[in-house]
Every structure is written in structure tokens, then in C-alpha cells.
Amino acid sequence: MTELGTDHRTDDRTDHRTELGVGIGWRPEIAGAVEALAGVDWVEVVAENVCAGHLPDSLARLRARGVTVVPHGVSLGLGGADRPDAGRLADLAATATALGAPLVSEHIAFVRAGGALTATPALEAGHLLPVPRTWDALDVLCENVRIAQDSLPVPLALENIAALIAWPGEELTEGQFLAELVERTGVRLLIDVANLHTNHVNRGESPSKALSELPVEAIAYVHVAGGLARDGVWHDTHAHPVPEPVLDILSDLASRVSPPGVLLERDDNFPPAEELASELATIRGRLESVAARTAAGSGEQDMNGRHGAGGARARVADPALLIGAGARVSGGPMPQCGRTTDAPGAPELPEEAQDPGTHTTRPAPGARPLPGGAARERVAVAQAALLSALVAGTPVPEGFDSRRLGVQSRALVGKRSDVIAKIAPELPEILGDGYRPAFRAYARTRPMSGGYRRDALDFVAQLLVAGQPEDPDARRRLTRWWQERAGARPPGPAGRLVRAARAARTALVRR
Known part of the structure; x- marks a missing residue:
């Protein structure tokens, strides 16, 4: 696949290997x-759930205690x-610095669509x-990764x-997609x-x-997590045993490396600490077994006069985990850092990122050209059509399985509900x-467009506009909740008319 390389650039931040060991995802609960x-040996924390200025x-x-923390x-x-978004990159960079992290990680995914590129x-x-x-x-992904790498103080790893x-x-x-990504950008993989x-069960891969x-x-x-089968597909829940x-x-x-x-990883339905320890011990046991x-195998090969050609020996970490005295489970809502995505004073993007059609980096002979505006526009249109079908009820784009999109749509609503x-x-x-x-009922008519906290406020506002809930005491408590966070009075009759007009206009546009 070398004929498809574009940049082949190297990044001295990715030349060293950070030995982490065996760890667990840190969650407030x-x-x-x-x-x-x-x-x-180490923990991983969801970057958006902590604030660089006041760590938990x-x-x-x-x-x-010397435990490594990776955002x-x-x-x-x-x-x-x-x-x-420059503001999001700045936040991730600040969190990595505050935690003294050796690297940061993100996902090979899209989470929003529409807007200026698609009008x-x-x-x-x-x-x-x-x-x-x-x-x-x-x-497009490779260009975005290069922008992120230039904005972060430590190496970046991306997750499938x-x-x-x-x-x-x-x-x-x-595998080919990931290999091309690494070859072009030098990014690490999670x-x-x-x-x-999950992709084996759901997509036959x-x-x-x-x-x-x-x-x-x-x-x-490497991440290890559990899930369950439901609606004819495998759901990667992070809420069940591995x-x-x-x-x-x-x-x-x-066995390969x-x-x-x-x-x-465990994000919900948290078991007793003893069960977490048992799962970690099982993971260590697998690594030790492969290493043995x-x-x-290498020893047998050496005795026969041949060099060992098996996979690199797995890192064997500490003995099986023990539960320390005084174990407790603590919980609480996720913190609010009070930032906006359009952060004022955010650093300018690299010159090559400002106009995708005017790159100065010369591709290798026979290589594909760097992405121009047309590539971004094609990706934008395709992703906007898919996301609109999933969250706004527009027609299913050609070639997609409508039944499977229905499952995904319900899963997205469930995810929104859980996070709220x-x-x-x-x-x-x-x-x-x-x-x-x-x-x-709210999510069926209100796609999310401003993040989860805005979503929560809009959900409550719609309930109050509709005179819900019916119980007066519950409605008063909900009104106080909304006022404390929105800093305004709930919509009155005039506001209801405005909202109704906006909803009617949106419905007309979607037709």
C-alpha cells in the first residue's frame, strides 16, 4: 500500500514506547x-469529565502514588x-499537562455533522x-489527525x-484503514x-x-470490555463482564506483540470491587499465559539452532490483584468546566489546515493527493445524511440497512438518556x-445540537412548556432546577408560541 502514502511524516513524540502495564478506567462512581x-499500574480517565484546573x-x-493517568x-x-475544534484541542492539551500524562487518546469516529459544509x-x-x-x-481523517498532533503536547493514540x-x-x-492512517501520520493505535x-458479530469482520x-x-x-447481545446485535456496553x-x-x-x-473499561452497572479485581486478574493471567x-516456543527454536520467530513476549505485570482495606465506592455527577467549544483566544490552526485545497506538502510520486475541499464536502454530505436519518427521522440514505439503522437510532436515544x-x-x-x-418522547422530535448539558435544559424546558409533569410538586421542583441552571424564567405563553413556530418551520424544512 506504499503507493498510497501521502506524507510519511515522522513525529519524534511517537518514537518511544511508554510501558503502562495493566490498568483500569477511572470513573467517579x-x-x-x-x-x-x-x-x-495506571488508570485512564475520560478527558471531558475532568477539569485541568481542579482535578478530582x-x-x-x-x-x-506514582500511578500514571492517561486522558x-x-x-x-x-x-x-x-x-x-481548537477549543476542544486546547482543553485536551491542558488536561494532559495537568495530569502529567505520557500520551492522550481519542477515537476514529465522527460525533457531529451538518453545519456550514452542508448548509x-x-x-x-x-x-x-x-x-x-x-x-x-x-x-480527511489524516489531515484532522495532523492538526490534532500539532496541537497536543504528547503523543496521540487513536481507538478503533x-x-x-x-x-x-x-x-x-x-486493518488496511488503520495501517494507512499510521503510515501517513505516525499516530499510535489504541x-x-x-x-x-463487536464488529465481528455485527458486521462479520x-x-x-x-x-x-x-x-x-x-x-x-489495548482496551478490554464487556457487552451483551440485544435486538440481534452485539452492544459494547462497558457495563457487563468481559x-x-x-x-x-x-x-x-x-501473541503477535x-x-x-x-x-x-467499565462505565456503568458497576460490580463490587472484588469482581473488578477478579477481571483484572483474569486479564493478567491471559498475558502471562501467552508470555509463557x-x-x-522460542526456547525450542533456539535449541534446534534457529532464532525464535514468535511474537514478542507479553509484559507480565504484578501478581494477582488484592483488595486493599477500606475499599469504598464513591459517586457523584460529572464536573462542569464552564467552557464553550468556540474558545476565545484559541491558537490558530496550522497553515496547511486553513485551506484544504492549498497544501504545500508535496506527495510522494504516484501517491494520492492531499485532501481538497471536495473530499471534505463529500464526506460532510454523507455523514450529515446518515446522522439526520438516525436522530431527526429523515429518509435512510441509499445502501444502508434500515432495520439496523433503527437499532442504532434507539441506541443513540438510550445513550443520551443515560448520560443526562x-x-x-x-x-x-x-x-x-x-x-x-x-x-x-422528547428525543424523537429534538435532535441534540448543543451538547449534553444544553440537551438537559431543553428537555426540561419542553416538559414545562407542555405542563408536565402533572404532579404539582414535581413540576415546582423541575422549575427550580431549570431556573438555577438556565438563569431565566421558564417559557411563558409568548415563548411557547415562538417555540411552536420554530418547530413548525423545522418540520417544513425537513419535508
Whole structure:
């Protein structure tokens, strides 16, 4: 695939290998349990859930003990048609610096679409969506990655995502797509073996083939997580135990290369600390087993006068984890840093990023040209059409499985509902069993366009405009909640008329 290289640039920040060991995802709900787990080499934190200026005490204590903390971003949308937002990049850079992180990670995905490139309403998915594995999408992704690399103080690693849907007309396999990305940008990879399993179940893709095609030497670390089968597909929930097939893929990967780090992800339905420790011990056991087999195989080869040619030996970390005394589980809503995406005073983008049609970097002979405005526009139109079908009820784009898009659409609504319940726990408390039905009804007519906190305010405003909930006390509590956060009175009769007019106009445009 060398004829397709464009830049082949190197980045001295990616020349070294950061040994991480075995770790676990830090979440506020299990902060105490994570601190009490003996032998955890490192933790990963969702970057958007912490503020560089005031880190959670739990993370500060872990850092003081010498535990490495890696920020994991979820909102850049590097696979989207738009260039990365300078404010979001600045926030990620500041978080990495505050945590003393050796690297940061993000996803190969798009999370928003529409807007100026398509002259359509800007929409947000509220979750990670797969990019088409096409040359156009790869060109745009590579340029976005280079912009991000130039804005970050440490190396960047990108994660393969789980997908419920497949794009029609794809031109590359997942392994080929990742290999091209690494070759062009020098970016590191975060390989999620649970996502490889998800794509195997949902899209018939072979995890072994993907591993054989990607440059395993570029792996920065590995994710391991659980999920469940529902609606005829596999959902990567991060809320269930790690299944055996995912552990088998981890073993396959470890037989090919020694992963610098392996991390257990758990985002919901948190089990007792003992179960987390058991899952971490199982992961360590898999790595030790592969290391032992590889060492034995290499030794036999050496005795026969041949050099060992097996995969690199897996890193064997500390002994099985033990639960420390005083383990506790702490929770609480996610912090609010008070930033906006259009951050004033954000650094200017590199010159080559300001006009995609005027790159000065010369491609290698026979290589594909760097992405021009037409490539971004084509990707923008395709992604906007898909996202609009998923969140706004517009027609399904040609070539997509309408039934599978329905599953994805419901999953996005469920994700929105879950996140709102976490960042605004007062809402399910006030609304009780009526919270999720009310949110589903709201989401059917209101695509997300301004982030989760704006979504929560809009949801409550729509309930109050409709005179809901019926219980007067609940309605008063909901009104106070809205006033405290919106800094204004809920819409009166005039406001209701304005909202109705806007809704009618939007419905007319979509027809």
C-alpha cells in the first residue's frame, strides 16, 4: 500500500514506547474502589469529565502514588468532515499537562455533522459513529489527525470503535484503514479488542484478519470490555463482564506483540470491587499465559539452532490483584468546566489546515493527493445524511440497512438518556419511572445540537412548556432546577408560541 502514502511524516513524540502495564478506567462512581485495588499500574480517565484546573482528589492521590493517568477523549470527532475544534484541542492539551500524562487518546469516529459544509442544521450524535472506510474519509481523517498532533503536547493514540452499522461501498478493511492512517501520520493505535469482537458479530469482520493487517508495533495500549447481545446485535456496553471471546482476541493480539498497556473499561452497572479485581486478574493471567507459551516456543527454536520467530513476549505485570482495606465506592455527577467549544483566544490552526485545497506538502510520486475541499464536502454530505436519518427521522440514505439503522437510532436515544441521568441525577429522581419515557418522547422530535448539558435544559424546558409533569410538586421542583441552571424564567405563553413556530418551520424544512 506504499503507493498510497501521502506524507510519511515522522513525529519524534511517537518514537518511544511508554510501558503502562495493566490498568483500569477511572470513573467517579468507583473512584474509591480503584484507589484500593493493589497493583494497578495506571488508570485512564475520560478527558471531558475532568477539569485541568481542579482535578478530582482521587486522581491527585493516585498521581501522588506514582500511578500514571492517561486522558481519553470522546468529543473531538477526528473522523468528521469538519476540522478539529481548537477549543476542544486546547482543553485536551491542558488536561494532559495537568495530569502529567505520557500520551492522550481519542477515537476514529465522527460525533457531529451538518453545519456550514452542508448548509444544513448542525447535529450531534451524542455517541461515536463509524467513519466510512473510503479514501475520501481517510484523507480527511489524516489531515484532522495532523492538526490534532500539532496541537497536543504528547503523543496521540487513536481507538478503533465498535459499530452497529456498516457503510455501503467501503473500499478498505479495518486493518488496511488503520495501517494507512499510521503510515501517513505516525499516530499510535489504541486497539479495543472488545470492539473487534463487536464488529465481528455485527458486521462479520474477522478480528484475526484485522490484527494481521494492522501495524501492531504502533499499538500504544489495548482496551478490554464487556457487552451483551440485544435486538440481534452485539452492544459494547462497558457495563457487563468481559466475555471469553474478547479475552481470546486479547490472547491473539498478545501473541503477535507485547502490548505496552492493557486496560479494563467499565462505565456503568458497576460490580463490587472484588469482581473488578477478579477481571483484572483474569486479564493478567491471559498475558502471562501467552508470555509463557511464547517463551517456551522460542526456547525450542533456539535449541534446534534457529532464532525464535514468535511474537514478542507479553509484559507480565504484578501478581494477582488484592483488595486493599477500606475499599469504598464513591459517586457523584460529572464536573462542569464552564467552557464553550468556540474558545476565545484559541491558537490558530496550522497553515496547511486553513485551506484544504492549498497544501504545500508535496506527495510522494504516484501517491494520492492531499485532501481538497471536495473530499471534505463529500464526506460532510454523507455523514450529515446518515446522522439526520438516525436522530431527526429523515429518509435512510441509499445502501444502508434500515432495520439496523433503527437499532442504532434507539441506541443513540438510550445513550443520551443515560448520560443526562448521570450529569443531571436530579431529573430521574424528580420524574421517577416517567423519566425515560418522557426523554424518549422528547428525543424523537429534538435532535441534540448543543451538547449534553444544553440537551438537559431543553428537555426540561419542553416538559414545562407542555405542563408536565402533572404532579404539582414535581413540576415546582423541575422549575427550580431549570431556573438555577438556565438563569431565566421558564417559557411563558409568548415563548411557547415562538417555540411552536420554530418547530413548525423545522418540520417544513425537513419535508
